[in-house]
Amino acid sequence: MNNLFLSLFSLFFPSQCINCGIEISFKEKLVCYGCMSKIKWTNHLENEIRSQIIQLINVPNVIDANGFFVFEKEGVEQNLIHRLKYEHSKKTGFILGRQFGQKVKKKIQDSSIEFLIPVPTHYRKKFDRGYNQSETIARGLSKELNIPASSKLVAKIKNTTSQTKLNKEERTKNIQGSFICAAQFRNINSIGVVDDVITSGSTITELCRSIVEINCSIRITIFVLGVVRHD
Ligand SMILES: [Zn+2]
Numbered sequence: 001m002n003n004l005f006l007s008l009f010s011l012f013f014p015s016q017c018i019n020c021g022i023e024i025s026f027k028e029k030l031v032c033y034g035c036m037s038k039i040k041w042t043n044h045l046e047n048e049i050r051s052q053i054i055q056l057i058n059v060p061n062v063i064d065a066n067g068f069f070v071f072e073k074e075g076v077e078q079n080l081i082h083r084l085k086y087e088h089s090k091k092t093g094f095i096l097g098r099q100f101g102q103k104v105k106k107k108i109q110d111s112s113i114e115f116l117i118p119v120p121t122h123y124r125k126k127f128d129r130g131y132n133q134s135e136t137i138a139r140g141l142s143k144e145l146n147i148p149a150s151s152k153l154v155a156k157i158k159n160t161t162s163q164t165k166l167n168k169e170e171r172t173k174n175i176q177g178s179f180i181c182a183a184q185f186r187n188i189n190s191i192g193v194v195d196d197v198i199t200s201g202s203t204i205t206e207l208c209r210s211i212v213e214i215n216c217s218i219r220i221t222i223f224v225l226g227v228v229r230h231d
Pocket residue numbers: 017018019020021022031032033034035036
């Protein structure tokens with residue numbers, strides 16, 4: 001794309017920084033450069049984040065984990081996730097997924113992951129929101145990593161109540177038996193599981209357990225945008 005096109009594009013499609021509201025150019029995408037610099041990227045924490053997620057999930061099939069940023073309740077990250085979940089913005093997940101994909105591309109290229117599996121939401125929730133936010137992230141990742149994303153291999157059959165006010169034990173109980181997985185997993189050796197934010201890990205844990213019930217030797221790599229730190 002040439003500059004003329006870009007400036008015309010931003011003239012007709014002006015957009016605002018999700019965090020502070022100032023007008024931004026097409027190139028800046030979701031947040032302005034100022035707000036971008038406030039995001040706590042996981043770069044220097046990669047190994048810590050990896051072991052934190054693997055420990056939280058505690059399913060031996062989970063061999064690797066990647067996070068994009070540290071999720072803090074009152075940061076730019078909170079606004080990004082809010083936008084992703086509640087403001088009918090499919091685009092947000094796709095863009096973040098692509099950026100995340102660019103970050104992990106090198107690391108992932110030899111991993112032989114066959115499918116990216118977004119954590120499913122119950123169809124009623126998907127209907128209300130118009131999309132599943134994990135699916136939009138998975139599509140962005142898929143585009144960068146050249147790994148197909150499939151939302152047809154797992155389904156959420158229980159419409160669980162919000163997990164936010166529950167403790168870890170209650171969350172685990174609440175989510176139990178929520179997912180059904182396709183028999184096709186028997187023929188798959190390696191998958192990536194994609195979600196927006198990991199807090200207690202109970203949802204992803206339950207999903208991984210359900211998949212492992214179908215194929216006990218499957219290898220799982222986790223991709224989450226936001227990681228809540230437990231210090
Ligand atoms: Zn801004």
